[in-house]
Amino acid sequence: MTDVTLREVARASGCSVATVSRVLAGTRPVGAETARKVREAAEKLGYRPNQVARALRSRSTGTVGLVLPQITNPFFPSLVREVEHALHAEGRAVLLADCDDDPEVEAARIADLLDRQVDALLIIAVDERQSRDAVAKAAAHVPLVLLDRGCGPGIADLVTTDNATGMALVLDHLVSTGRRRICFVGAAGTGSAAVERLAAYEAETKALGLHGFGPVELGDFSLEWGRAAVDRILPSRPDAVVCANDLIAIGALQRLRQLGVDVPGDIAVTGFDDIPMADLADPALTTVRQPVRALAAEAVHLLGHRLAGQNDGPRRLVRLAPELVVRASSAPRASSAEDTRSTRTPEVEQ
Amino acid sequence: MTDVTLREVARASGCSVATVSRVLAGTRPVGAETARKVREAAEKLGYRPNQVARALRSRSTGTVGLVLPQITNPFFPSLVREVEHALHAEGRAVLLADCDDDPEVEAARIADLLDRQVDALLIIAVDERQSRDAVAKAAAHVPLVLLDRGCGPGIADLVTTDNATGMALVLDHLVSTGRRRICFVGAAGTGSAAVERLAAYEAETKALGLHGFGPVELGDFSLEWGRAAVDRILPSRPDAVVCANDLIAIGALQRLRQLGVDVPGDIAVTGFDDIPMADLADPALTTVRQPVRALAAEAVHLLGHRLAGQNDGPRRLVRLAPELVVRASSAPRASSAEDTRSTRTPEVEQ
DNA sequence: ATAGAGTGGGAAAACGTTCTCCGAGAATCT
DNA sequence: AGATTCTCGGAGAACGTTTTCCCACTCTAT
Structure with missing residues (x-):
C-alpha cells in the first residue's frame, strides 16, 4: 500500500542506499552480483522511484x-x-x-x-x-x-x-483553375496570423497581377464574421473568396448556401488551418493544412x-x-460537380 | 536569476527558516513585527516557494x-x-x-x-x-x-x-413531432455509451409502443459508419434516424443529402453529445447536449x-x-423550412 | 513567590532521492 | 616490493520545504 523507498530496497538487498540508486539509475558501474541482488529486491518490493524527490535533488522535474x-x-x-x-x-x-x-x-x-x-x-x-x-x-x-x-x-x-507560402499556394491554385475576381475575408487583429495572412494575400495578388480587383474585408476569426462578410462582398461579384481561416470560410459557406449561391460553381471558397470541420463542410473546404x-x-x-x-x-x-489541401469548395467551374465529395482527402491518421 | 530560497529570506529578515515558513504559509501565529519584516524581505527578494520541495515534504504535489x-x-x-x-x-x-x-x-x-x-x-x-x-x-x-x-x-x-434520459428526450421529441417510423444507428462496441444508448433506445421505443417498426444497425462511432448505415436503413422507409452520437449523425446527414433525401422534410436525424460540429452541420443537428x-x-x-x-x-x-437541443434536422414536417437555421441555439459560453 | 498556562521563536529532523567524498582492496606499473 | 591507479561500495551532505520538538519569556491564578 504505502510506497517503497530506496532505503527499504537497500535494507532488503543488504547494501547501501547509494549503491541501490547507482544500479537503478545506471549512473556508475556496479558489481555484477550486487546489481543482481539489488534488482531482485527492487523487483520483489515493487519499487518505483519517487519523481518528486528525484526532481528536488537533481533540479529537474x-x-x-x-x-x-x-x-x-x-x-x-x-x-x-x-x-x-x-x-x-x-x-x-x-x-x-x-x-x-x-x-x-x-x-x-x-x-x-x-x-x-x-x-x-x-x-x-x-x-x-x-x-x-x-x-x-x-x-x-x-x-x-x-x-x-x-x-x-x-x-x-x-x-x-x-503563412506567406500558404497564401501563395491558395492563390496559385485559384488562378490556375481560372479564378480572377478574388477577394479576401480576414481578421483585423494584431496577431501574427491575422497580419501575416493579410500581408501575404496582398503581396501575392500583386505579384500575380490581380491587383485590379480585390475587396478586402476584415473582422475576426469567427464563423459569424464569415457569414456577415459574405453580404459585404457579394455585390462586387467575385468568383473566389479567400478566407483567413477555416471558421470564417465555413461561415461564408453557410451564408452562400443560404443565399443560393453555387459553390464552387459561382464562387470558390478557401480556408486556412484545416481544422477537422473543414473536411465535413458541404462542400468540403479547400484549405491550407498546417504542418x-x-x-x-x-x-x-x-x-x-x-x-x-x-x-x-x-x-x-x-x-x-504548410500544404494545400484541395477539396470540393474550389473545384474548377468546368466540371459540373456530379460527385464533388470525391476530392476529399483521407484523415491525417497514423 | 537563480531562485530565492527560504534560507535567504530568513537571513535577510534576521530570523529563522522556520519562522519565515510559518508567516508565509500562515500555519501558526507569529509576532506582528516579525511577520512584517519577513513579508518585506520576501517581497523584496521576490521569493516564490518551490513547489517541488513543498511536495516532497508535505507528500502532496x-x-x-x-x-x-x-x-x-x-x-x-x-x-x-x-x-x-x-x-x-x-x-x-x-x-x-x-x-x-x-x-x-x-x-x-x-x-x-x-x-x-x-x-x-x-x-x-x-x-x-x-x-x-x-x-x-x-x-x-x-x-x-x-x-x-x-x-x-x-x-x-x-x-x-x-444516456437513458437523453435517449428518452430524443424519442419523446420525435414522437411528439409526428415521427413514427423511427430507426437507430448505433455502435457495436462494449463501451458504456454504445451499450447504454442502444438499451435505452430499445426500452424507450417499447415504452412508447413503437415496437412494430425499428431497424437497428450497429457499427462504430464514426462518420463513415453514419454514411454507410444510411444505405442499409433507407429501404425500410423510416421517417427518423436516431444516431448514437453526433459523428454518426453527421455522416448520415451527408449521405442523405447526397442521395437527395430531404432532411427534415422526409427524414429527421438526431445525434448525441452536441460536439461543436453539430451546430455547423446543414441542417443543424438536433442532439443531446452532455452537461x-x-x-x-x-x-x-x-x-x-x-x-x-x-x-x-x-x-x-x-x-x-443531459439536455435536448432541438435544431433544424428534426423540425416538424409541417413547417416547410423557409429558414430552418433559425432554430440554432447560442454557444454554451460563460 | 511559585506553579501553570500561553506565546513567539529557533534548531533540527524529516521527505526520498542524487552525488561527492572517502576508504579498502585488487590490479597494474616501475 | 613498493608506489600508483582502478574498482566497488558506504557514509553522509545536499536539494528547499514543513513540522516537531524544545526553550525562553510573559501572564495569570494561587
Missing part, C-alpha cells in the same frame, strides 16, 4: 508546461496531441494550462508553472502584445519556445507556419536544444511550409 | 493526472477545459496524458503519473474491459474518478451522462471528497441528466 489560449479552439487539440506525444517520447510529462483567452490568466498560469519548477515552457500566446511581458519574464527563467503564435520579435524561439506534427516536433526539438545547452544563443524563428 | 483516450476526439476538448478550470480553481495543476486510444499506452501513462506522485487521477477510460486492470490498480494507490466512460462496476467513482460543465464539476467534487476523507467508502455512480 522532467516536466514541461504547455500554455494555450483555449483548448476548445478547433485548431489546438491536434497540436496538443502532437506536442504531448513528442514530449512523452522524451520521457517528459505535460502540465496543461488553459488561459481562457485572457492574458491575465495566462500570466498567472505561467507564474504557477514556474513555481512548479517546470523544466521548460511551450506557449501558444494569447495575444501578440499583451502576452509579451509575461513571456519575456518567463523566458529569463527557463527555456521557452513559442508555438504557432508569435509575441513580438526576439522574445523567445518561435516555430510557426509559413501540425512538424510544428510540434520542431518546437520540442528546440526546447531540447535549449535544455541541453545553456539556454543562451540567439532566438530562432522557424517557419514551416 | 497539488497535481492531478488527467488521462484520456484522444484529445482530438471532438467531445473531449470542452470537457478538458472544464476540468482544467475546476481544478485550477482549487489551486491544482493538471498533468495531461493522451493515450492514443491504446489501453497499453494508457496503462503506461497511468503508471508514469503515479510515479510523478499525482494527488489524484481523473480518467476517461479507453476501453470498458481493457482499461479495467490498470484503473483498478491505480485506484488502490490514489483517489481516482472515472469520467464519462465507465470501466466495469465498483472499480472507482464514475460520473457520466444519463459538460456539471460533469467536470461533479468529478472534481468527488475527487476533493476522496482527497479530504480517507479515500475509502463505497464507490459512487453519478449520472447527470
